[in-house]
Amino acid sequence: xxxxxxxxxxxxxxxxxxxxxxxxxxxxxxxxxxxxxxxxxxxxxxxxxxxxxxxxxxxxxxxxxxxxxxxxxxxxxxxxxxxxxxxxxxxxxxxxxxxxxxxxxxxxxxxxxxxxxxxxxxxxxxxxxxxxxxxxxxxxxxxxxxxxxxxxxxxxxxxxxxxxxxxxxxxxxxxxxxxxxxxxxxxxxxxxxxxxxxxxxxxxxxx
Amino acid sequence: xxxxxxxxxxxxxxxxxxxxxxxxxxxxxxxxxxxxxxxxxxxxxxxxxxxxxxxxxxxxxxxxxxxxxxxxxxxxxxxxxxxxxxxxxxxxxxxxxxxxxxxxxxxxxxxxxxxxxxxxxxxxxxxxxxxxxxxxxxxxxxxxxxxxxxxxxxxxxxxxxxxxxxxxxxxxxxxxxxxxxxxxxxxxxxxxxxxxxxxxxxxxxxxxxxxxxxxxxxxxxxxxxxxxxxxxxxxxxxxxxxxxxxxxxxxxxxxxxxxxxxxxxxxxxxxxxxxxxxxxxxxxxxxxxxxxxxxxxxxxxxxxxxxxxxxxxxxxxxxxxxxxxxxxxxxxxxxxxxxxxxxxxxxxxxxxxxxxxxxxxxxxxxxxxxxxxxxxxxxxxxxxxxxxxxxxxxxxxxxxxxxxxxxxxxxxxxxxxxxxxxxxxxxxxxxxxxxxxxxxxxxxxxxxxxxxxxxxxxxxxxxxxxxxxxxxxxxxxxxxxxxxxxxxxxxxxxxxxxxxxxxxxxxxxxxxxxxxxxxxxxxxxxxxxxxxxxxxx
Amino acid sequence: xxxxxxxxxxxxxxxxxxxxxxxxxxxxxxxxxxxxxxxxxxxxxxxxxxxxxxxxxxxxxxxxxxxxxxxxxxxxxxxxxxxxxxxxxxxxxxxx
Numbered sequence: 001x002x003x004x005x006x007x008x009x010x011x012x013x014x015x016x017x018x019x020x021x022x023x024x025x026x027x028x029x030x031x032x033x034x035x036x037x038x039x040x041x042x043x044x045x046x047x048x049x050x051x052x053x054x055x056x057x058x059x060x061x062x063x064x065x066x067x068x069x070x071x072x073x074x075x076x077x078x079x080x081x082x083x084x085x086x087x088x089x090x091x092x093x094x095x096x097x098x099x100x101x102x103x104x105x106x107x108x109x110x111x112x113x114x115x116x117x118x119x120x121x122x123x124x125x126x127x128x129x130x131x132x133x134x135x136x137x138x139x140x141x142x143x144x145x146x147x148x149x150x151x152x153x154x155x156x157x158x159x160x161x162x163x164x165x166x167x168x169x170x171x172x173x174x175x176x177x178x179x180x181x182x183x184x185x186x187x188x189x190x191x192x193x194x195x196x197x198x199x200x201x202x203x204x205x206x207x
Numbered sequence: 208x209x210x211x212x213x214x215x216x217x218x219x220x221x222x223x224x225x226x227x228x229x230x231x232x233x234x235x236x237x238x239x240x241x242x243x244x245x246x247x248x249x250x251x252x253x254x255x256x257x258x259x260x261x262x263x264x265x266x267x268x269x270x271x272x273x274x275x276x277x278x279x280x281x282x283x284x285x286x287x288x289x290x291x292x293x294x295x296x297x298x299x300x301x302x303x304x305x306x307x308x309x310x311x312x313x314x315x316x317x318x319x320x321x322x323x324x325x326x327x328x329x330x331x332x333x334x335x336x337x338x339x340x341x342x343x344x345x346x347x348x349x350x351x352x353x354x355x356x357x358x359x360x361x362x363x364x365x366x367x368x369x370x371x372x373x374x375x376x377x378x379x380x381x382x383x384x385x386x387x388x389x390x391x392x393x394x395x396x397x398x399x400x401x402x403x404x405x406x407x408x409x410x411x412x413x414x415x416x417x418x419x420x421x422x423x424x425x426x427x428x429x430x431x432x433x434x435x436x437x438x439x440x441x442x443x444x445x446x447x448x449x450x451x452x453x454x455x456x457x458x459x460x461x462x463x464x465x466x467x468x469x470x471x472x473x474x475x476x477x478x479x480x481x482x483x484x485x486x487x488x489x490x491x492x493x494x495x496x497x498x499x500x501x502x503x504x505x506x507x508x509x510x511x512x513x514x515x516x517x518x519x520x521x522x523x524x525x526x527x528x529x530x531x532x533x534x535x536x537x538x539x540x541x542x543x544x545x546x547x548x549x550x551x552x553x554x555x556x557x558x559x560x561x562x563x564x565x566x567x568x569x570x571x572x573x574x575x576x577x578x579x580x581x582x583x584x585x586x587x588x589x590x591x592x593x594x595x596x597x598x599x600x601x602x603x604x605x606x607x608x609x610x611x612x613x614x615x616x617x618x619x620x621x622x623x624x625x626x627x628x629x630x631x632x633x634x635x636x637x638x639x640x641x642x643x644x645x646x647x648x649x650x651x652x653x654x655x656x657x658x659x660x661x662x663x664x665x666x667x668x669x670x671x672x673x674x675x676x677x678x679x680x681x682x683x684x685x686x687x688x689x690x691x692x693x694x695x696x697x698x699x700x701x702x703x704x705x706x707x708x709x710x711x712x713x714x715x716x717x718x719x720x721x722x723x724x725x726x727x728x729x730x731x732x733x734x735x736x737x738x739x740x741x742x743x744x
Numbered sequence: 745x746x747x748x749x750x751x752x753x754x755x756x757x758x759x760x761x762x763x764x765x766x767x768x769x770x771x772x773x774x775x776x777x778x779x780x781x782x783x784x785x786x787x788x789x790x791x792x793x794x795x796x797x798x799x800x801x802x803x804x805x806x807x808x809x810x811x812x813x814x815x816x817x818x819x820x821x822x823x824x825x826x827x828x829x830x831x832x833x834x835x836x837x838x839x840x
Contacts (some may be wrong), residue, residue, distance in 0.1 A: 012316075012320070012321060016394060016811075017320075017390050017393075017394045020393060020814065021319065021386060021387075021390050023814060024389055025386060025820070027420060027421060027818075027821045028382050030420075030822075031424040031821070031825065032424040032428045033428075034425070034825045035425045035427075035428035035429060035458055035461075035768070037829075038458065038828070038829055039443060039454060039543045040724070041829060041833075042451070042454055042832065042833075042836055043451075044450075044786075045833070045837075046836065047449065048783075055619060057810070060774070061835060064770070070390070071770065072763065074763075074804050075760065075762070078754075078759045078803075078804045079756050079759050081754075081806075082753055082754050082756055082759070083753070086753060090237060124435075124440055124442070125439050125440035135442075135448055135529075139443065139449045139450065142441035142448075143443070145444070146432070146435060146441060150431075163273075177809065183806075186804075186805075187805055190800055190804045191798060193804075194797050194801070195742045196799055197793050198790075200788065200793075201773055201777070201789035201792070202790075203791050205773060205777040205785075206785060206786070206789075421821065421824060453835070457832055461828060508824060508827070509831060512831075512835070520835040521836070521837070521838035521839045522838065523835075523838035524831075524835035524838065527834050
């Protein structure tokens with residue numbers, strides 16, 4: 001009777017299905033952040049000067065640095081998919097690991113950035129915010145924390161997926177014929193990069 | 208005659224795999240079992256929602272306090288709405304009939320991601336538990352209405368966070384189902400099953416899946432923002448901090464309007480299978496129905512502001528939304544025309560699903576036409592937030608999705624359970640239900656036009672007569688519902704065995720035994736070169 | 745099935761060149777927003793962001809090498825999002 005449980009769980013794997021499935025999930029993430037971009041654009045339109053003023057408070061150097069390293073990490077994970085197909089499994093693992101480390105550095109930078117804000121008394125609902133800031137500035141920082149916070153959460157998720165990808169590469173589950181775990185980890189990471197490509201100018205480049 | 212199948216003679220109901228008993232169901236990745244899990248959970252939540260509705264109607268039997276005070280009434284209509292919308296009609300047809308039947312209808316063994324499918328159901332259960340937790344633990348049941356409007360939703364002292372979180376989880380369940388169905392329909396059609404040969408029910412599930420996928424995240428993030436507002440006071444919808452409550456409404460309805468198309472498209476798809484079957488004639492205008500399905504799915508994204516005419520939007524926005532709302536009504540009307548044209552010169556096989564289908568057309572038309580009153584700016588201002596709106600959406604949603612659900616339930620019953628329901632009791636149940644439905648909701652149109660507000664537990668004496676009729680209607684409807692449900696449950700256990708195709712229908716699920724075997728087909732179907740849909744030999 | 749993926753392996757240098765392009769665009773966007781452009785600052789920054797995202801989508805995310813229907817879906821999703829934002833602004837732009 002042992003073969004019986006295979007009947008109920010047939011192997012439905014199909015590379016293209018896996019790829020489209022990941023893209024469809026990416027669409028949901030795009031729209032999730034899209035809702036926040038709608039909020040941003042409305043409040044920016046209604047409070048142009050306050051947004052300018054508040055934008056000055058952000059550290060453009062750290063923001064730019066984070067942008068650059070995230071782009072590099074996108075390249076490295078894309079290269080990993082090539083490495084897999086060329087049979088260079090070790091290189092693939094190394095490349096994903098680099099992306100992972102860069103993700104970690106990104107989070108560290110974010111930690112310091114937020115830390116500086118907190119030390120200046122700037123966080124949602126803080127006394128300083130409510131007493132000293134105009135409504136437009138309050139909205140700017142509310143959006144800043146929510147959007148970069150949600151983005152950071154997605155960096156963490158992307159890093160976790162990368163761990164699974166490295167495991168799959170190491171134990172041979174990911175192959176040229178079954179590359180989806182790696183490919184989809186890459187797609188997810190590129191999504192995280194895409195979101196930041198828009199977050200960066202909207203928060204750091206207005207002054 | 209029960210079925211035979213390669214796997215030791217078992218069909219999907221009786222098959223025993225790795226897990227035994229209950230675990231064999233709640234850990235099953237078989238789309239048919241998952242569909243039934245959804246049926247039982249959704250039916251349970253529907254029963255709860257009905258009780259809450261009956262309680263509301265009882266309160267409204269007389270002016271003043273009848274059985275509950277204002278706060279309790281607010282909580283009751285809130286939970287009634289949350290249950291009915293998020294736990295019954297949005298998952299409804301796709302999760303039950305889409306799951307059980309769609310893979311068979313396209314000639315597949317299962318959906319593209321069976322484990323994800325199971326996860327979708329578990330998320331549904333988790334969402335339900337979270338929302339119910341909001342009622343029974345903490346500072347009291349949410350009282351904001353199912354629409355959770357800001358600023359009240361972040362100011363109210365009631366137990367919002369579990370409810371918000373539950374709604375978010377339910378949304379995620381919906382997204383994953385949509386994702387699964389999209390990939391399944393794209394990739395798992397059997398050889399020869401081209402897009403232009405797909406059954407209409409599958410087409411509507413496809414359009415619905417896109418809406419589930421693309422619209423739900425927007426309400427997801429909106430709910431997250433409300434939760435953050437409650438916990439951290441971010442200010443995004445708080446006017447005191449510069450936020451705009453109308454923006455909340457925009458974001459909320461950007462999902463919730465397309466959501467009503469999630470509710471109605473599969474309903475229309477089921478009707479599009481049932482009417483041709485019982486008219487014993489091909490559907491009139493197959494391509495027109497596909498085109499109107501996709502048109503509804505797309506244009507449905509563009510009309511959300513018609514829920515907000517009195518909220519404070521610009522005049523430009525009001526005009527624009529009104530215009531688009533009239534446009535989106537057109538494809539629905541095209542479908543009604545096609546259904547009726549199908550019946551013309553057909554040979555009607557008058558059965559329970561057909562009664563449900565024609566009464567669907569009747570109540571859906573009333574709901575739709577009342578929608579034009581609401582879609583038109585000048586008249587909406589007068590009836591917004593009155594009982595008229597309540598009548599409209601119950602006609603459309605309960606009359607539309609609800610009637611279609613019962614139609615589908617009776618149509619596919621023999622396939623799902625391998626038994627036939629008792630036809631006499633089914634028809635009696637339908638008739639009593641239908642009469643109750645009309646008595647319950649028709650007065651609300653009149654009451655609304657006379658000025659009775661919605662979401663109030665009290666009303667002026669002049670509205671008393673209409674409310675009495677409406678409440679009596681609710682009791683008649685409940686009686687009909689009871690008859691229908693008891694009949695279905697008994698018939699599932701001890702009804703007469705049904706064979707593969709009792710209705711002589713043309714779609715692929717009727718070519719396999721009733722109930723279907725575990726992997727649906729002994730041999731993958733290959734569709735011949737015959738042109739057009741529903742020619743599968 | 746996606747035969748082309750197996751036959752066509754994207755060379756490492758393609759990814760590298762795209763990275764260089766992305767970095768150039770990044771520094772350009774930082775530069776251009778230092779100039780006082782008033783209300784066009786947002787537009788300028790967004791144009792660079794759009795070009796960058798197009799490169800990420802086309803090359804890193806492989807859309808150039810995949811079957812066309814995936815590109816169609818991506819385009820459609822962005823289109824719907826844009827339409828929704830535009831309609832929302834029909835309210836905010838024209839409030840008195």
